[in-house]
Amino acid sequence: DSGVTQTPKHLITATGQRVTLRCSPRSGDLSVYWYQQSLDQGLQFLIQYYNGEERAKGNILERFSAQQFPDLHSELNLSSLELGDSALYFCASSVGPSGTHNEQFFGPGTRLTVL
Amino acid sequence: TQLLEQSPQFLSIQEGENLTVYCNSSSVFSSLQWYRQEPGEGPVLLVTVVTGGEVKKLKRLTFQFGDARKDSSLHITAAQPGDTGLYLCAGAYNNNDMRFGAGTRLTVKP
Numbered sequence: 001d002s003g004v005t006q007t008p009k010h011l012i013t014a015t016g017q018r019v020t021l022r023c024s025p026r027s028g029d030l031s032v033y034w035y036q037q038s039l040d041q042g043l044q045f046l047i048q049y050y051n052g053e054e055r056a057k058g059n060i061l062e063r064f065s066a067q068q069f070p071d072l073h074s075e076l077n078l079s080s081l082e083l084g085d086s087a088l089y090f091c092a093s094s095v096g097p098s099g100t101h102n103e104q105f106f107g108p109g110t111r112l113t114v115l
Numbered sequence: 116t117q118l119l120e121q122s123p124q125f126l127s128i129q130e131g132e133n134l135t136v137y138c139n140s141s142s143v144f145s146s147l148q149w150y151r152q153e154p155g156e157g158p159v160l161l162v163t164v165v166t167g168g169e170v171k172k173l174k175r176l177t178f179q180f181g182d183a184r185k186d187s188s189l190h191i192t193a194a195q196p197g198d199t200g201l202y203l204c205a206g207a208y209n210n211n212d213m214r215f216g217a218g219t220r221l222t223v224k225p
Binding site for chain 1: 155156157158159160163203205213214215216217218
């Protein structure tokens with residue numbers, strides 16, 4: 001158990017819909033990262049927040065957005081869903097702002113299926 | 116497009132055999148991490164290497180960072196069924212730009 005929690009574990013929805021994925025980081029961690037993992041694209045970095053502020057942005061689509069709240073939990077919002085958005089979405093957290101020099105602890109993921 | 120190329124993509128071996136998996140890029144990494152991911156779970160960090168030429172050992176696992184910091188390898192000695200999983204490398208190109216490879220899926224048969 002990494003200490004990072006993600007809800008829901010599974011999510012099935014239809015094209016065009018909007019969903020919200022939730023992540024609670026490990027106690028004491030200030031950074032939250034979101035990743036998308038699909039079979040053909042591997043693990044893709046989406047976005048990072050550090051202490052409530054956006055710190056780094058990766059391959060995140062404009063239809064996707066995220067935020068980190070004062071209690072440090074984070075939400076990833078996916079809208080106008082397409083079939084290709086079906087994937088595992090992971091949240092990770094770390095103590096410091098650098099994902100490259102701080103160990104990232106990954107949550108169990110949310111499996112999103114878009115029908 | 117993957118900036119990091121991992122090879123082989125799949126590897127199936129018998130218990131007790133040795134193996135090496137590779138992570139390569141045309142760009143220089145400021146640091147590189149290796150993760151192991153089991154089905155239904157998130158990746159777990161195994162090691163971080165920072166210095167070119169660095170070698171780190173974790174029990175039966177040996178990690179090497181290339182002198183030019185463009186490549187890395189993971190060698191497992193006397194593989195066990197518990198080593199089965201997806202091995203991911205992740206390279207940092209700038210201060211906080213981290214990219215993952217597609218992974219090597221290892222199966223160790225008893």
